[in-house]
Amino acid sequence: GAGVSQTPSNKVTEKGKYVELRCDPISGHTALYWYRQSLGQGPEFLIYFQGTGAADDSGLPNDRFFAVRPEGSVSTLKIQRTERGDSAVYLCASSSGGLAGEETQYFGPGTRLLVL
């Protein structure tokens, strides 16, 4: 079916505001990842879901960042009290959730967040 989709594609907000970024993984993929990418850098791991649970959230930078995946499909990354330093491209990826060594990740196009 369709690939990974992310909405919105672009988001401009003001410092201090709350934002939600959405990820629709490939149908049937149980594993879902969030990354943040700054200009000229590789993606930085934020959080990994296996099904509905966050199996590894060690990359979330602070408690302003939170992510959910209530039904094991769509995921939402939530950022409270946004700061200018949160400006980046937020990428989502999914994989089949099978054996760890065989996990090809499929990426969405990203959401470009700009905090003014």
Place this chain on the structure above:
Amino acid sequence: KQEVTQIPAALSVPEGENLVLNCSFTDSAIYNLQWFRQDPGKGLTSLLLIQSSQREQTSGRLNASLDKSSGRSTLYIAASQPGDSATYLCAVTAGGFKTIFGAGTRLFVKA
């Protein structure tokens, strides 16, 4: 702490040239290593995945090798084309499914 380094940071070659991109990582306890391509303003496209038990993978003009003991991988691109111009990213996945990326190599192939 796992660190991934890619050399060179940028590369410009004439069309038709064979080239090698390098990736090194500090912790050899990995599940796999992946090479991705990223076009400007786009998401990442997986090119090759090498499992920890494998030494290389091939896809068309691309060949990736993995030497876990030395913490190195190379991506070989044969007969480069202008359409190969992009940023190439190397990533390793270790325990906990945490994937660590390098900063990438920006490749420009001149027609």
